[in-house]
Amino acid sequence: MPFTRVGKTQVAGLEGQRILLGVSGGIAAYKAAEVLRRLQDEGAQVRVVMTASALHFVGPTTFQALSRQPVRSSLWDEAAEAAMGHIELARWATRILVVPATANVIARLAQGRANDLLSTLCLASEAPLTLAPAMNRVMWAHPATQANVATLVARGVELIGPAEGDQACGEVGAGRLVEPDQIVAALVASARPGRLAGKRVLVSAGPTFEDIDPVRFIGNRSSGKMGFAVAAAARALGAEVTLVAGPVSLATPAGVRRIDVRRAAQMRDAVLGELAGHDVYLGAAAVADYAPARTMPQKIKKSGETMALELVRTADILAEVAAHPQRPALVVGFAAETQDMEAYARDKLQRKGLDMIAANDVARAGQGFECDDNALSVFWHDGRRDIPHGSKPRVARDLMALVADRLEGGK
Ligand code: CTP
Numbered sequence: 001m002p003f004t005r006v007g008k009t010q011v012a013g014l015e016g017q018r019i020l021l022g023v024s025g026g027i028a029a030y031k032a033a034e035v036l037r038r039l040q041d042e043g044a045q046v047r048v049v050m051t052a053s054a055l056h057f058v059g060p061t062t063f064q065a066l067s068r069q070p071v072r073s074s075l076w077d078e079a080a081e082a083a084m085g086h087i088e089l090a091r092w093a094t095r096i097l098v099v100p101a102t103a104n105v106i107a108r109l110a111q112g113r114a115n116d117l118l119s120t121l122c123l124a125s126e127a128p129l130t131l132a133p134a135m136n137r138v139m140w141a142h143p144a145t146q147a148n149v150a151t152l153v154a155r156g157v158e159l160i161g162p163a164e165g166d167q168a169c170g171e172v173g174a175g176r177l178v179e180p181d182q183i184v185a186a187l188v189a190s191a192r193p194g195r196l197a198g199k200r201v202l203v204s205a206g207p208t209f210e211d212i213d214p215v216r217f218i219g220n221r222s223s224g225k226m227g228f229a230v231a232a233a234a235r236a237l238g239a240e241v242t243l244v245a246g247p248v249s250l251a252t253p254a255g256v257r258r259i260d261v262r263r264a265a266q267m268r269d270a271v272l273g274e275l276a277g278h279d280v281y282l283g284a285a286a287v288a289d290y291a292p293a294r295t296m297p298q299k300i301k302k303s304g305e306t307m308a309l310e311l312v313r314t315a316d317i318l319a320e321v322a323a324h325p326q327r328p329a330l331v332v333g334f335a336a337e338t339q340d341m342e343a344y345a346r347d348k349l350q351r352k353g354l355d356m357i358a359a360n361d362v363a364r365a366g367q368g369f370e371c372d373d374n375a376l377s378v379f380w381h382d383g384r385r386d387i388p389h390g391s392k393p394r395v396a397r398d399l400m401a402l403v404a405d406r407l408e409g410g411k
Contacts, residue, residue, distance in 0.1 A: 013188030025053025137173030189401030197238030206246030227284030
Protein backbone atom coordinates (compact mmCIF):
# COMPACT_ATOMS: atom_id res chain seq x y z
CA MET A 1 0.00 0.00 0.00
CA PRO A 2 1.29 3.48 -0.69
CA PHE A 3 0.20 4.45 2.81
CA THR A 4 2.20 2.82 5.55
CA ARG A 5 2.21 3.72 9.20
CA VAL A 6 5.73 4.78 9.79
CA GLY A 7 7.76 2.43 11.93
CA LYS A 8 11.32 3.11 13.02
CA THR A 9 12.93 1.61 9.96
CA GLN A 10 10.47 2.82 7.32
CA VAL A 11 11.02 5.88 5.22
CA ALA A 12 8.09 8.23 5.51
CA GLY A 13 6.39 8.91 2.19
CA LEU A 14 6.12 12.67 2.70
CA GLU A 15 9.46 13.33 4.39
CA GLY A 16 10.63 16.85 3.63
CA GLN A 17 7.23 18.00 2.37
CA ARG A 18 5.70 21.20 3.75
CA ILE A 19 1.98 20.90 3.31
CA LEU A 20 -0.45 23.74 3.63
CA LEU A 21 -3.73 22.10 4.65
CA GLY A 22 -6.70 24.23 3.65
CA VAL A 23 -9.93 23.41 5.44
CA SER A 24 -13.14 24.75 3.95
CA GLY A 25 -16.63 24.78 5.35
CA GLY A 26 -18.40 21.45 5.04
CA ILE A 27 -19.64 18.75 7.38
CA ALA A 28 -16.53 16.72 6.52
CA ALA A 29 -14.25 19.48 7.93
CA TYR A 30 -13.71 17.44 11.11
CA LYS A 31 -12.07 14.70 9.02
CA ALA A 32 -9.31 17.15 8.08
CA ALA A 33 -7.92 16.65 11.62
CA GLU A 34 -7.34 12.97 10.86
CA VAL A 35 -5.74 13.91 7.52
CA LEU A 36 -3.42 16.26 9.39
CA ARG A 37 -2.32 13.48 11.77
CA ARG A 38 -1.69 11.05 8.95
CA LEU A 39 0.27 13.63 6.96
CA GLN A 40 2.47 14.04 10.02
CA ASP A 41 2.79 10.25 10.32
CA GLU A 42 4.21 10.33 6.81
CA GLY A 43 6.81 12.88 7.86
CA ALA A 44 5.23 16.06 6.45
CA GLN A 45 5.29 19.43 8.19
CA VAL A 46 1.77 20.84 8.14
CA ARG A 47 0.29 24.30 8.60
CA VAL A 48 -3.45 24.83 8.57
CA VAL A 49 -5.51 27.57 6.98
CA MET A 50 -9.26 27.58 7.53
CA THR A 51 -11.92 29.47 5.63
CA ALA A 52 -14.41 31.58 7.54
CA SER A 53 -17.14 29.02 6.96
CA ALA A 54 -14.91 26.14 8.12
CA LEU A 55 -14.84 27.87 11.50
CA HIS A 56 -18.59 27.25 11.75
CA PHE A 57 -18.00 23.52 11.57
CA VAL A 58 -14.86 22.96 13.61
CA GLY A 59 -12.77 25.10 15.92
CA PRO A 60 -9.17 26.00 15.14
CA THR A 61 -7.90 24.70 18.49
CA THR A 62 -7.83 21.06 17.35
CA PHE A 63 -5.74 21.92 14.30
CA GLN A 64 -3.54 24.22 16.32
CA ALA A 65 -2.86 21.51 18.90
CA LEU A 66 -2.20 18.84 16.29
CA SER A 67 -0.04 20.97 14.01
CA ARG A 68 1.67 22.80 16.90
CA GLN A 69 1.40 25.87 14.71
CA PRO A 70 -0.95 28.83 14.73
CA VAL A 71 -3.98 28.27 12.54
CA ARG A 72 -4.77 31.10 10.17
CA SER A 73 -8.11 32.07 8.75
CA SER A 74 -7.88 35.74 7.87
CA LEU A 75 -5.81 37.87 5.55
CA TRP A 76 -6.18 40.73 8.00
CA ASP A 77 -4.67 39.18 11.11
CA GLU A 78 -1.83 41.59 11.83
CA ALA A 79 -0.06 39.45 14.42
CA ALA A 80 -0.09 36.40 12.14
CA GLU A 81 1.05 38.48 9.15
CA ALA A 82 3.92 39.83 11.23
CA ALA A 83 4.99 36.28 12.20
CA MET A 84 4.75 34.85 8.67
CA GLY A 85 3.24 36.93 5.93
CA HIS A 86 0.82 35.23 3.56
CA ILE A 87 3.22 35.46 0.64
CA GLU A 88 5.87 33.81 2.78
CA LEU A 89 3.35 31.09 3.69
CA ALA A 90 2.55 30.60 0.00
CA ARG A 91 6.27 30.19 -0.71
CA TRP A 92 6.77 27.91 2.31
CA ALA A 93 4.38 25.27 0.98
CA THR A 94 5.65 22.45 -1.22
CA ARG A 95 2.04 21.40 -1.69
CA ILE A 96 -1.41 22.77 -0.93
CA LEU A 97 -4.08 20.25 0.03
CA VAL A 98 -7.67 21.37 0.54
CA VAL A 99 -9.80 19.01 2.66
CA PRO A 100 -12.70 19.22 2.28
CA ALA A 101 -12.96 21.30 -0.87
CA THR A 102 -16.51 22.64 -1.03
CA ALA A 103 -18.34 23.64 -4.21
CA ASN A 104 -17.76 27.26 -3.21
CA VAL A 105 -13.99 26.89 -2.81
CA ILE A 106 -13.78 24.97 -6.08
CA ALA A 107 -15.70 27.76 -7.84
CA ARG A 108 -13.48 30.44 -6.36
CA LEU A 109 -10.30 28.60 -7.27
CA ALA A 110 -11.54 27.99 -10.82
CA GLN A 111 -12.14 31.73 -11.17
CA GLY A 112 -8.75 32.61 -9.70
CA ARG A 113 -10.29 34.73 -6.97
CA ALA A 114 -8.33 36.00 -4.00
CA ASN A 115 -11.14 36.96 -1.66
CA ASP A 116 -9.97 35.21 1.46
CA LEU A 117 -6.71 33.83 2.85
CA LEU A 118 -7.00 30.32 1.41
CA SER A 119 -7.89 31.42 -2.14
CA THR A 120 -5.16 34.08 -2.01
CA LEU A 121 -2.59 31.49 -0.95
CA CYS A 122 -3.65 29.14 -3.75
CA LEU A 123 -3.22 31.96 -6.25
CA ALA A 124 0.06 33.17 -4.80
CA SER A 125 1.72 29.76 -4.59
CA GLU A 126 3.54 27.76 -7.23
CA ALA A 127 3.13 24.59 -5.19
CA PRO A 128 0.98 21.82 -6.69
CA LEU A 129 -2.62 21.97 -5.57
CA THR A 130 -4.64 18.93 -4.53
CA LEU A 131 -8.34 19.06 -3.69
CA ALA A 132 -10.44 16.48 -1.87
CA PRO A 133 -13.99 17.57 -2.69
CA ALA A 134 -16.95 16.92 -0.42
CA MET A 135 -20.46 18.15 -0.99
CA ASN A 136 -24.04 17.10 -1.59
CA ARG A 137 -24.24 14.83 -4.63
CA VAL A 138 -26.47 17.23 -6.60
CA MET A 139 -24.03 20.09 -6.01
CA TRP A 140 -21.19 17.83 -7.21
CA ALA A 141 -23.09 16.74 -10.32
CA HIS A 142 -24.21 20.30 -11.15
CA PRO A 143 -22.81 21.45 -14.51
CA ALA A 144 -21.39 24.56 -12.82
CA THR A 145 -19.31 22.48 -10.41
CA GLN A 146 -18.32 20.03 -13.13
CA ALA A 147 -17.20 22.90 -15.38
CA ASN A 148 -15.16 24.39 -12.53
CA VAL A 149 -13.58 21.01 -11.82
CA ALA A 150 -12.75 20.54 -15.51
CA THR A 151 -11.09 23.98 -15.55
CA LEU A 152 -8.99 23.12 -12.51
CA VAL A 153 -8.02 19.67 -13.79
CA ALA A 154 -6.98 21.19 -17.12
CA ARG A 155 -4.69 23.50 -15.11
CA GLY A 156 -3.04 20.50 -13.49
CA VAL A 157 -4.89 20.57 -10.17
CA GLU A 158 -5.14 17.08 -8.70
CA LEU A 159 -8.45 15.79 -7.43
CA ILE A 160 -8.86 13.04 -4.86
CA GLY A 161 -12.43 11.82 -5.03
CA PRO A 162 -15.15 12.47 -4.21
CA ALA A 163 -16.20 9.00 -3.15
CA GLU A 164 -19.67 7.55 -3.43
CA GLY A 165 -21.86 6.54 -0.53
CA ASP A 166 -24.05 7.82 2.28
CA GLN A 167 -23.99 11.56 2.70
CA ALA A 168 -24.51 13.69 5.77
CA CYS A 169 -27.60 15.16 4.10
CA GLY A 170 -29.20 11.70 4.03
CA GLU A 171 -28.70 11.20 0.30
CA VAL A 172 -26.58 8.58 -1.42
CA GLY A 173 -24.25 9.29 -4.32
CA ALA A 174 -20.94 10.83 -5.41
CA GLY A 175 -19.85 13.65 -3.13
CA ARG A 176 -18.46 12.05 0.01
CA LEU A 177 -15.00 12.96 1.18
CA VAL A 178 -12.52 10.20 0.40
CA GLU A 179 -11.41 8.61 3.68
CA PRO A 180 -8.41 10.36 5.30
CA ASP A 181 -6.02 7.39 4.93
CA GLN A 182 -6.83 7.16 1.22
CA ILE A 183 -6.30 10.89 0.74
CA VAL A 184 -2.86 10.59 2.30
CA ALA A 185 -2.10 7.39 0.35
CA ALA A 186 -2.89 9.20 -2.89
CA LEU A 187 -0.66 12.09 -1.89
CA VAL A 188 2.20 9.78 -1.00
CA ALA A 189 1.80 8.06 -4.35
CA SER A 190 2.00 11.31 -6.30
CA ALA A 191 4.83 12.67 -4.15
CA ARG A 192 7.14 9.84 -5.05
CA PRO A 193 8.01 10.26 -8.71
CA GLY A 194 10.73 8.08 -10.07
CA ARG A 195 9.44 4.97 -8.31
CA LEU A 196 9.41 3.14 -11.63
CA ALA A 197 12.64 4.61 -12.96
CA GLY A 198 14.57 1.92 -14.80
CA LYS A 199 11.44 -0.25 -15.21
CA ARG A 200 9.85 -1.04 -18.53
CA VAL A 201 6.07 -1.12 -18.71
CA LEU A 202 4.00 -2.48 -21.61
CA VAL A 203 0.35 -1.41 -21.81
CA SER A 204 -2.40 -2.45 -24.20
CA ALA A 205 -5.30 -0.06 -24.64
CA GLY A 206 -8.46 0.59 -26.60
CA PRO A 207 -10.78 -1.73 -28.50
CA THR A 208 -9.97 -4.00 -31.38
CA PHE A 209 -11.83 -3.89 -34.67
CA GLU A 210 -12.38 -7.23 -36.40
CA ASP A 211 -13.11 -6.69 -40.07
CA ILE A 212 -16.03 -8.44 -41.69
CA ASP A 213 -15.49 -6.86 -45.09
CA PRO A 214 -13.92 -3.59 -46.32
CA VAL A 215 -16.68 -1.47 -44.75
CA ARG A 216 -17.85 -3.38 -41.68
CA PHE A 217 -16.25 -4.55 -38.52
CA ILE A 218 -17.02 -5.89 -35.05
CA GLY A 219 -15.83 -3.45 -32.41
CA ASN A 220 -16.66 -2.49 -28.86
CA ARG A 221 -17.24 0.60 -26.75
CA SER A 222 -13.78 0.89 -25.21
CA SER A 223 -12.52 4.49 -25.57
CA GLY A 224 -8.92 3.66 -24.70
CA LYS A 225 -8.87 6.47 -22.14
CA MET A 226 -8.14 4.22 -19.17
CA GLY A 227 -5.25 2.45 -20.88
CA PHE A 228 -3.80 5.75 -22.11
CA ALA A 229 -4.10 7.17 -18.57
CA VAL A 230 -2.32 4.08 -17.23
CA ALA A 231 0.50 4.56 -19.74
CA ALA A 232 0.79 8.25 -18.77
CA ALA A 233 0.79 7.39 -15.05
CA ALA A 234 3.52 4.78 -15.54
CA ARG A 235 5.58 7.32 -17.48
CA ALA A 236 5.02 9.92 -14.73
CA LEU A 237 6.59 7.47 -12.26
CA GLY A 238 9.68 7.29 -14.46
CA ALA A 239 9.03 4.05 -16.36
CA GLU A 240 9.93 3.49 -19.99
CA VAL A 241 6.50 2.85 -21.49
CA THR A 242 5.35 1.09 -24.64
CA LEU A 243 1.68 1.47 -25.50
CA VAL A 244 0.04 -0.94 -27.93
CA ALA A 245 -3.10 0.90 -28.97
CA GLY A 246 -6.19 -0.35 -30.74
CA PRO A 247 -8.07 2.03 -33.06
CA VAL A 248 -8.67 5.17 -30.99
CA SER A 249 -8.15 8.83 -31.74
CA LEU A 250 -6.35 9.82 -28.55
CA ALA A 251 -3.13 11.80 -28.29
CA THR A 252 -0.09 9.76 -27.30
CA PRO A 253 0.93 10.57 -23.70
CA ALA A 254 4.20 12.52 -23.57
CA GLY A 255 7.28 10.33 -23.55
CA VAL A 256 5.39 7.13 -24.37
CA ARG A 257 6.28 4.91 -27.36
CA ARG A 258 3.11 3.94 -29.23
CA ILE A 259 2.38 1.07 -31.60
CA ASP A 260 -0.97 1.25 -33.39
CA VAL A 261 -2.87 -1.91 -34.24
CA ARG A 262 -6.41 -2.72 -35.37
CA ARG A 263 -7.27 -6.39 -34.97
CA ALA A 264 -6.82 -8.72 -31.95
CA ALA A 265 -4.35 -10.83 -33.91
CA GLN A 266 -2.24 -7.74 -34.65
CA MET A 267 -2.42 -6.70 -31.01
CA ARG A 268 -1.23 -10.16 -29.97
CA ASP A 269 1.70 -10.02 -32.40
CA ALA A 270 2.69 -6.53 -31.23
CA VAL A 271 2.44 -7.40 -27.52
CA LEU A 272 4.32 -10.69 -27.79
CA GLY A 273 6.91 -9.09 -30.06
CA GLU A 274 7.56 -6.37 -27.45
CA LEU A 275 7.42 -8.58 -24.36
CA ALA A 276 11.13 -9.24 -23.88
CA GLY A 277 12.70 -6.94 -21.32
CA HIS A 278 9.47 -5.60 -19.89
CA ASP A 279 8.90 -5.67 -16.12
CA VAL A 280 5.16 -5.09 -16.20
CA TYR A 281 2.35 -5.87 -18.62
CA LEU A 282 -1.00 -4.16 -18.12
CA GLY A 283 -3.71 -5.49 -20.41
CA ALA A 284 -6.16 -2.61 -20.47
CA ALA A 285 -7.38 -3.28 -24.01
CA ALA A 286 -10.87 -4.60 -24.60
CA VAL A 287 -9.77 -7.33 -26.98
CA ALA A 288 -12.44 -8.99 -29.11
CA ASP A 289 -13.09 -12.52 -27.86
CA TYR A 290 -14.29 -13.62 -31.32
CA ALA A 291 -13.37 -12.49 -34.82
CA PRO A 292 -14.94 -13.32 -38.19
CA ALA A 293 -13.58 -16.61 -39.53
CA ARG A 294 -12.94 -14.83 -42.84
CA THR A 295 -12.66 -11.19 -43.84
CA MET A 296 -14.38 -10.83 -47.19
CA PRO A 297 -12.26 -8.91 -49.73
CA GLN A 298 -15.36 -7.21 -51.21
CA LYS A 299 -18.34 -5.61 -49.52
CA ILE A 300 -20.92 -8.27 -48.66
CA LYS A 301 -24.17 -7.67 -50.54
CA LYS A 302 -27.43 -8.25 -48.77
CA SER A 303 -29.37 -11.37 -49.71
CA GLY A 304 -32.01 -13.31 -47.83
CA GLU A 305 -33.76 -12.43 -44.55
CA THR A 306 -31.09 -13.70 -42.20
CA MET A 307 -27.37 -13.82 -42.31
CA ALA A 308 -25.01 -16.01 -40.34
CA LEU A 309 -21.52 -14.86 -39.55
CA GLU A 310 -19.03 -17.46 -38.50
CA LEU A 311 -16.82 -16.26 -35.63
CA VAL A 312 -13.77 -17.93 -34.18
CA ARG A 313 -12.16 -17.40 -30.77
CA THR A 314 -9.22 -15.04 -30.69
CA ALA A 315 -6.10 -15.83 -28.70
CA ASP A 316 -6.20 -14.62 -25.10
CA ILE A 317 -3.26 -12.22 -25.15
CA LEU A 318 -3.23 -11.71 -21.39
CA ALA A 319 -3.16 -15.42 -20.61
CA GLU A 320 -0.44 -15.94 -23.22
CA VAL A 321 1.66 -13.16 -21.69
CA ALA A 322 1.24 -14.69 -18.22
CA ALA A 323 2.36 -18.12 -19.48
CA HIS A 324 5.14 -16.80 -21.70
CA PRO A 325 8.83 -17.75 -21.13
CA GLN A 326 9.59 -14.01 -21.22
CA ARG A 327 6.82 -13.25 -18.75
CA PRO A 328 7.18 -9.82 -17.11
CA ALA A 329 7.54 -9.87 -13.31
CA LEU A 330 4.07 -8.41 -12.95
CA VAL A 331 1.12 -9.22 -15.21
CA VAL A 332 -1.98 -7.14 -14.59
CA GLY A 333 -5.36 -7.80 -16.18
CA PHE A 334 -8.52 -5.74 -16.34
CA ALA A 335 -12.03 -7.03 -15.92
CA ALA A 336 -15.23 -5.28 -16.85
CA GLU A 337 -18.03 -6.87 -14.90
CA THR A 338 -21.72 -6.20 -14.50
CA GLN A 339 -22.31 -8.53 -11.53
CA ASP A 340 -20.46 -10.55 -8.86
CA MET A 341 -17.37 -8.45 -9.52
CA GLU A 342 -15.03 -9.94 -6.94
CA ALA A 343 -15.86 -13.58 -7.72
CA TYR A 344 -15.44 -13.11 -11.49
CA ALA A 345 -12.30 -11.00 -11.11
CA ARG A 346 -10.65 -13.49 -8.75
CA ASP A 347 -11.58 -16.31 -11.11
CA LYS A 348 -9.79 -14.47 -13.96
CA LEU A 349 -6.81 -13.79 -11.72
CA GLN A 350 -6.46 -17.50 -11.04
CA ARG A 351 -7.42 -18.86 -14.44
CA LYS A 352 -5.13 -16.59 -16.45
CA GLY A 353 -2.20 -16.82 -14.03
CA LEU A 354 -2.12 -13.08 -13.25
CA ASP A 355 -0.48 -11.18 -10.41
CA MET A 356 -3.15 -8.53 -10.18
CA ILE A 357 -6.52 -7.69 -11.69
CA ALA A 358 -8.27 -4.33 -11.81
CA ALA A 359 -12.02 -4.74 -12.02
CA ASN A 360 -14.64 -2.15 -12.73
CA ASP A 361 -18.36 -2.36 -12.47
CA VAL A 362 -19.51 -1.26 -15.91
CA ALA A 363 -23.15 -1.50 -14.87
CA ARG A 364 -22.74 1.62 -12.69
CA ALA A 365 -23.52 4.93 -14.29
CA GLY A 366 -20.69 7.39 -14.78
CA GLN A 367 -17.74 5.02 -14.87
CA GLY A 368 -16.05 2.64 -17.28
CA PHE A 369 -16.80 2.53 -20.99
CA GLU A 370 -17.10 5.82 -22.85
CA CYS A 371 -16.68 7.78 -19.61
CA ASP A 372 -14.04 10.15 -18.32
CA ASP A 373 -14.31 8.68 -14.84
CA ASN A 374 -13.70 5.29 -13.37
CA ALA A 375 -13.46 3.42 -10.09
CA LEU A 376 -11.57 0.17 -9.66
CA SER A 377 -11.42 -2.71 -7.26
CA VAL A 378 -7.97 -4.21 -7.50
CA PHE A 379 -7.37 -7.80 -6.42
CA TRP A 380 -4.26 -9.84 -5.95
CA HIS A 381 -3.83 -13.24 -4.35
CA ASP A 382 -3.92 -12.13 -0.75
CA GLY A 383 -5.11 -8.58 -1.05
CA ARG A 384 -7.65 -6.11 -2.30
CA ARG A 385 -7.72 -2.35 -2.66
CA ASP A 386 -10.59 -0.15 -3.79
CA ILE A 387 -9.66 2.90 -5.81
CA PRO A 388 -12.47 5.40 -5.37
CA HIS A 389 -14.39 7.06 -8.17
CA GLY A 390 -12.35 9.74 -9.90
CA SER A 391 -11.06 10.92 -13.25
CA LYS A 392 -9.31 8.18 -15.23
CA PRO A 393 -5.90 9.92 -14.83
CA ARG A 394 -6.44 10.06 -11.06
CA VAL A 395 -7.52 6.41 -10.88
CA ALA A 396 -4.62 5.37 -13.13
CA ARG A 397 -2.15 7.12 -10.82
CA ASP A 398 -3.49 5.19 -7.83
CA LEU A 399 -3.36 1.95 -9.80
CA MET A 400 0.25 2.55 -10.85
CA ALA A 401 1.16 3.32 -7.23
CA LEU A 402 -0.24 -0.11 -6.33
CA VAL A 403 1.70 -1.69 -9.20
CA ALA A 404 4.88 -0.03 -7.93
CA ASP A 405 4.14 -1.37 -4.42
CA ARG A 406 3.76 -4.89 -5.79
CA LEU A 407 6.96 -4.61 -7.79
CA GLU A 408 8.72 -3.51 -4.62
CA GLY A 409 7.34 -6.63 -2.93
CA GLY A 410 4.78 -4.80 -0.78
CA LYS A 411 1.32 -5.99 0.11
N1 CTP B 1 -7.84 -10.06 -22.94
C1 CTP B 1 -6.81 -10.39 -23.80
N2 CTP B 1 -7.06 -11.07 -24.93
C2 CTP B 1 -8.31 -11.44 -25.27
C3 CTP B 1 -9.36 -11.11 -24.42
C4 CTP B 1 -9.10 -10.41 -23.27
O1 CTP B 1 -5.67 -10.06 -23.50
N3 CTP B 1 -8.51 -12.09 -26.40
C5 CTP B 1 -7.53 -9.36 -21.69
C6 CTP B 1 -8.01 -7.94 -21.60
O2 CTP B 1 -7.01 -7.04 -22.05
C7 CTP B 1 -8.29 -7.78 -20.11
C8 CTP B 1 -8.75 -9.16 -19.71
O3 CTP B 1 -8.20 -10.05 -20.66
O4 CTP B 1 -7.12 -7.49 -19.39
C9 CTP B 1 -10.23 -9.28 -19.72
O5 CTP B 1 -10.53 -10.63 -19.53
P1 CTP B 1 -11.70 -11.34 -20.33
O6 CTP B 1 -11.72 -12.75 -19.85
O7 CTP B 1 -11.66 -11.07 -21.76
O8 CTP B 1 -12.85 -10.51 -19.76
P2 CTP B 1 -14.26 -10.59 -20.29
O9 CTP B 1 -14.29 -10.43 -21.78
O10 CTP B 1 -15.00 -9.62 -19.47
O11 CTP B 1 -14.53 -12.11 -19.93
P3 CTP B 1 -15.88 -12.86 -19.89
O12 CTP B 1 -16.35 -12.80 -21.28
O13 CTP B 1 -15.46 -14.19 -19.42
O14 CTP B 1 -16.68 -12.09 -18.89
